Amino acid sequence: xxxxxxxxSKNVAALPAKAPSPRKLKFQADLAPSExxxxxxxxxxxxxxxxxxxxxxxxxxxxxxxxxxxxGHHIVxxxxxxxxxxxxxxxxxxxxxxxxxxxxxxxxxxxELECLAELASxxxxxxxxxxxxxxxQ
Amino acid sequence: xxxxxxxxxESDEVEGFDCGDEPLNNYLKHHxxxxxxxxxxxxxxxxxxxxxxxxxxxxxTLAASSVPRDxxxxxxxRGLPPYDLPLILLARLAVDKRFNGRGLGHALISEAxxxxxxxxxxxxxxxxxxxxxxxxxxxxxxxxxxxxxxxxATDPQKMFLDVRTIRRASSIDSFPAERD
Numbered sequence: 001x002x003x004x005x006x007x008x009s010k011n012v013a014a015l016p017a018k019a020p021s022p023r024k025l026k027f028q029a030d031l032a033p034s035e036x037x038x039x040x041x042x043x044x045x046x047x048x049x050x051x052x053x054x055x056x057x058x059x060x061x062x063x064x065x066x067x068x069x070x071x072g073h074h075i076v077x078x079x080x081x082x083x084x085x086x087x088x089x090x091x092x093x094x095x096x097x098x099x100x101x102x103x104x105x106x107x108x109x110x111x112e113l114e115c116l117a118e119l120a121s122x123x124x125x126x127x128x129x130x131x132x133x134x135x136x137q
Numbered sequence: 138x139x140x141x142x143x144x145x146x147e148s149d150e151v152e153g154f155d156c157g158d159e160p161l162n163n164y165l166k167h168h169x170x171x172x173x174x175x176x177x178x179x180x181x182x183x184x185x186x187x188x189x190x191x192x193x194x195x196x197x198t199l200a201a202s203s204v205p206r207d208x209x210x211x212x213x214x215r216g217l218p219p220y221d222l223p224l225i226l227l228a229r230l231a232v233d234k235r236f237n238g239r240g241l242g243h244a245l246i247s248e249a250x251x252x253x254x255x256x257x258x259x260x261x262x263x264x265x266x267x268x269x270x271x272x273x274x275x276x277x278x279x280x281x282x283x284x285x286x287x288x289x290a291t292d293p294q295k296m297f298l299d300v301r302t303i304r305r306a307s308s309i310d311s312f313p314a315e316r317d
Contacts, residue, residue: 088261104178104200106226106266110210111287112295117209119283120263121216124299127306130279131298134247135254135307 027055070095138239139187140194142248145169149183150191156231158270164229165196172198179228182248184241195232195241197249201256202226202266223260225253227267246280250303257300264300268293281306 031039039054048054065075065087075087108116127135151165169181184195203221206214227249232241253265266285269277274284274294282296 104202104226104228106202106204106224108204108208108295109287109289112285113204113208113287114210114213115285115287116204116222116264116266116297117213117217119285119297119299120222121213124301124305125281125283127302127309128279128281130243131250131281131303131306132309134243134250134280135303135309137244137247 065089065092066095140184140241140244141187141190142182142184142244145173145181145183145193145196147174148191149185149193151193154193154196154233155235156195157234158231161229161231164198165193165231169196169198181229182245182252184232184245193233194236195230195245197230197245198228199249199252200226200228201262222264223262225256225262225265227265230267242276250280250298251307253300254303254307257304262300265298265303267296267298269296270294 039051043049043054046054046057048057068075069092075092077085077087147170151169154165155162165181169179172179173181179198179200181196181198183193185192186194201223202225203223205221206217206219209217209222227246230242230245230249232245250265253262256262267277267282269282271294274282274296277296278284280298281302282298285295285297288294
């Protein structure tokens with residue numbers, strides 16, 4: 001899951017004689033120790049020294065992934081033996097055209113969420129006879 | 138009757154629809170098309186008969202939703218995957234009262250569950266949730282929907298059906314009557 005990112009705007013003193021330059025944004029990310037470690041390892045592997053370059057490349061990769069899923073393309077890795085793995089990333093799937101059902105927000109009470117979490121994390125129930133008939137229809 | 142279930146179309150005749158519940162009638166007549174085609178907050182599927190292919194006999198509405206992981210009480214998240222919980226909302230299901238008792242409700246929920254399974258296979262979805270009137274909760278329970286406790290007194294009963302249960306049902310070859 002991506003870390004929470006706080007956006008900070010840089011305070012720039014206005015200079016009336018010059019045309020305003022494009023404003024740069026500064027990002028501050030709250031990373032868990034494991035994520036921080038992952039960033040360091042990736043930077044080393046990719047021979048990067050700056051966080052700006054790291055974020056820029058990560059952004060380019062994410063942008064590409066979003067564009068591809070918007071076109072309905074799947075993101076696939078293929079091994080040398082032809083074994084394929086398809087990337088399924090829930091946030092990315094939200095932009096996929098196959099997802100034809102529109103999204104809505106559901107209002108939940110705390111108790112309903114407890115109950116939902118218990119049911120969703122448990123073993124699925126056996127199908128009822130009516131359900132089996134419904135799926136056979 | 139030779140019933141077909143398909144997406145609601147603009148030229149469908151909905152004015153005469155009467156399921157005996159004014160909010161459900163009103164939704165079909167005044168909001169279903171707009172919500173489907175203009176603001177995209179729900180897709181409505183209608184049951185029509187071959188002999189009158191524009192007259193709506195019953196309908197249901199589906200939408201996608203999810204529960205952010207951080208909304209769940211902390212002590213309950215341990216068994217859940219580390220993502221938001223994607224789900225399908227069966228927002229409405231109604232049959233014209235003139236056609237009650239002909240299996241239309243069964244045909245509609247059957248189609249809704251098959252769509253749920255297709256969506257789950259395509260993009261991932263963990264469960265289907267419905268808002269049931271209290272007097273209809275027993276009907277949904279026959280299909281395996283389980284009540285989610287904790288609804289406000291004036292709200293409908295939320296009910297849950299696991300996609301894994303639906304998938305298991307779809308993989309059973311024999312009719313229940315043929316088993317055992």
